[in-house]
Every structure is written in C-alpha cells, then in structure tokens.
Amino acid sequence: MIPISKPYIGEEEKQAVLAVLDSGMLAQGPRVAEFEERFAALCGVRQAVATSSGTTALHLALLAHGIGPGDEVITSPFTFIASANSILFTGATPVFVDVDEETFNLNPALVEATVTPRTRAIMPVHLYGYICDMDALQAIAGRYNLAIIEDACQAVGATFQGLKAGSFGTGVFSLYATKNVMSAEGGMITTNDEAIAEQCRLLRSHGMKRRYYYETLGYNFRLTDLQAAIGLAQLQRLERFTERRRANAAYLTANIHSVITPRVKDSYGHVWHQYTVRVGGGRDRDAAVRRLNEAGIGTGVFYPVPVHQHDHIRQVVGDVRMPVAERLAREVISLPVHPLLSQDDLETIAAGVNRL
Numbered sequence: 419m420i421p422i423s424k425p426y427i428g429e430e431e432k433q434a435v436l437a438v439l440d441s442g443m444l445a446q447g448p449r450v451a452e453f454e455e456r457f458a459a460l461c462g463v464r465q466a467v468a469t470s471s472g473t474t475a476l477h478l479a480l481l482a483h484g485i486g487p488g489d490e491v492i493t494s495p496f497t498f499i500a501s502a503n504s505i506l507f508t509g510a511t512p513v514f515v516d517v518d519e520e521t522f523n524l525n526p527a528l529v530e531a532t533v534t535p536r537t538r539a540i541m542p543v544h545l546y547g548y549i550c551d552m553d554a555l556q557a558i559a560g561r562y563n564l565a566i567i568e569d570a571c572q573a574v575g576a577t578f579q580g581l582k583a584g585s586f587g588t589g590v591f592s593l594y595a596t597k598n599v600m601s602a603e604g605g606m607i608t609t610n611d612e613a614i615a616e617q618c619r620l621l622r623s624h625g626m627k628r629r630y631y632y633e634t635l636g637y638n639f640r641l642t643d644l645q646a647a648i649g650l651a652q653l654q655r656l657e658r659f660t661e662r663r664r665a666n667a668a669y670l671t672a673n674i675h676s677v678i679t680p681r682v683k684d685s686y687g688h689v690w691h692q693y694t695v696r697v698g699g700g701r702d703r704d705a706a707v708r709r710l711n712e713a714g715i716g717t718g719v720f721y722p723v724p725v726h727q728h729d730h731i732r733q734v735v736g737d738v739r740m741p742v743a744e745r746l747a748r749e750v751i752s753l754p755v756h757p758l759l760s761q762d763d764l765e766t767i768a769a770g771v772n773r774l
C-alpha cells in the first residue's frame with residue numbers, strides 16, 4: 419500500500435536525539451530555544467513559542483489574546499476538531515462560517531454578517547496547506563478590531579502574496595508526526611507582538627516567571643529538547659520536501675481526469691500537506707475509497723463529519739447548516755502527495771484514480 423503519509427527520520431534526527439540524551443537536559447532547554455528562533459525566522463516573525471501540541475498552542479494563543487467566557491470566535495466548520503475545541507477550552511463560543519468549495523477555506527464573503535458585539539477574533543484554518551484569503555479577512559478584522567489567530571497547523575511555509583503563514587496575526591502550528599515539519603508531538607505559536615509571546619511563555623509553564631512564584635493560573639504545555647532536536651533536523655529539509663510535494667501535486671493534477679482536482683489561485687504558495695480531490699456528482703465516495711485501497715493506494719478523508727455536527731459542538735451552537743462544508747465532507751478524498759513518493763507511485767495513483 420502506498421501510504422497517505424510517511425514521516426521521514428534520517429540520520430540527522432537520530433544523532434540529534436542521541437546528543438540530547440547524552441546531554442542530560444531532556445526537558446525544555448537550549449534546543450527548544452534554538453527551534454523557536456529558527457521557526458520564527460522561517461515564518462518571518464519576531465517571536466515563536468514552542469508548546470506540547472498544536473492543540474495546546476491554539477489554546478494558549480486564544481488565552482494570550484484574553485479570549486474567554488462570553489466571547490465569540492469565528493472559525494471554519496471544515497477542519498480538525500481541535501480548532502473548535504480550543505475555543506471551547508477558554509469558555510468562548512465558536513461561530514462557524516461556511517467554506518468556499520474550491521479552496522476548502524473560510525468563505526470571506528460570509529464572514530462579516532456573523533460579526534456581533536461579542537466577536538473577539540477570527541480563526542482562519544489554512545486547510546491542507548492552502549492559506550485563506552488573508553486580504554479579505556484582515557480587512558474585516560481591521561474594521562471590527564478583531565484578533566486574527568491563524569490555525570496554520572497544516573500550512574508551515576505556505577505563502578499568500580509572498581508572506582508566510584503564521585505572520586498575519588498570531589500563528590499556530592502543529593508538529594504532530596504526520597505534519598510537514600514534525601517533532602512526534604509538538605506545537606508552535608508565532609507572532610510579532612512581544613506581549614502575546616510573553617503571555618504564551620508565562621501560561622506555558624504554570625504562570626511562573628520566578629521559580630515557584632506564580633503570576634497567574636498556568637499550564638504545563640512545554641515541548642522537550644528531545645522533540646525540538648527532531649524538529650530542528652526536519653526544518654533543514656523543509657524547502658526540499660516542499661518542492662517535492664509541489665512537483666507531486668503538479669503531476670497528479672496534470673494526470674488525473676476522473677475527479678475534481680484542487681486548483682490554486684495566483685499569489686498563493688500551497689505546501690500540499692494534503693492533496694485532496696472531490697468525487698462530485700453524487701458518486702459514492704466511500705466506494706471510491708475502497709477501490710483505491712484495493713488497488714494499493716492509501717487514502718485519507720479529512721474530514722468525514724463537519725465540526726458543527728459533532729454532539730459536543732451541537733450542544734453549544736445548536737443545529738446550524740453549513741451546506742458547502744457538509745457536501746465536501748461527503749465528497750473529499752486525500753491522495754498520497756508526500757515527498758517520499760516515487761515516479762512509479764505517482765503513476766499508480768493517477769491510473770488508480772482514473773479507473774474510478
């Protein structure tokens with residue numbers, strides 16, 4: 419089976435982890451600090467704060483912006499559950515805005531109508547590695563004085579008009595094992611705002627500045643040097659691996675004719691965390707997935723149920739309808755696009771999809 423994702427662990431990662439083990443400094447230490455510096459430079463921002471996961475990074479970013487009970491945060495219904503859950507952790511309410519069927523991302527034309535006096539932030543999700551229309555979203559955020567907290571968990575290195583994901587407000591990344599840069603588990607918050615970075619650092623470690631004196635209620639959301647060592651080695655390869663993903667995506671788009679392939683607009687630099695096609699026209703997606711798997715082609719369905727339809731979310735937002743997200747949840751199939759695919763693999767994938 420050609421796997422849908424394949425984490426790459428080279429000699430560099432192995433040596434870097436061994437060096438940390440030998441150093442005796444296993445928890446958050448100098449490698450985390452170095453990883454933060456490199457990550458900030460990669461995103462073109464001044465500050466990066468590492469955390470234990472993308473989910474804890476989202477949670478901290480919201481808390482650092484002072485978001486809590488009574489507040490509303492606008493986000494996408496077509497994303498991983500953690501986007502909405504992190505809003506719930508703070509006591510705030512997620513407000514869903516339907517997505518655009520071509521970009522899979524928040525439809526900016528629908529955002530403004532959902533702003534209320536309680537709205538505090540917009541959380542755009544750059545799904546599959548494709549940035550949202552940040553021009554339109556920043557204009558709305560500016561008009562209503564809203565924070566932008568990008569869920570860039572799938573979009574490390576992605577660009578819009580030459581600017582990097584994570585530089586349009588407060589950015590949040592996941593370093594989970596299958597993400598484009600990974601540290602097994604881990605997260606990163608990026609910002610140009612020193613006060614936000616400072617608050618994230620404080621809350622990441624028990625609200626503690628001076629040892630055993632606590633400024634506020636805080637958490638243990640720290641990353642370890644063992645994980646940072648892996649992440650640093652991964653960063654070295656990011657550019658080369660992103661180019662491979664782009665070449666693989668270009669091949670699939672040129673050679674697949676049986677389903678709707680993703681299109682990328684000018685001025686967007688997609689990083690292809692996932693390559694996602696749509697089985698349109700009421701065809702049976704789940705049957706298509708079975709046939710691809712039988713042909714040795716791994717697949718993913720991200721995500722089979724839109725966020726607003728899960729029970730614990732419905733209890734908060736009620737029965738809302740998001741027609742585009744609901745349709746996409748029935749139509750999408752992600753195909754392997756990772757950097758370790760061979761030319762043979764690519765040919766097998768395109769041929770298998772064209773036989774559907």
Ligand SMILES: *Cc1c(COP(=O)(O)O)cnc(C)c1O
Pocket residue numbers: 471472473474497498500501543569571572592593594603604605
């Ligand atoms: C992976 C992911 C997260 C959560 O990251 P974890 O590191 O798994 O906690 C959040 N949002 C999106 C869109 C993701 O893909």
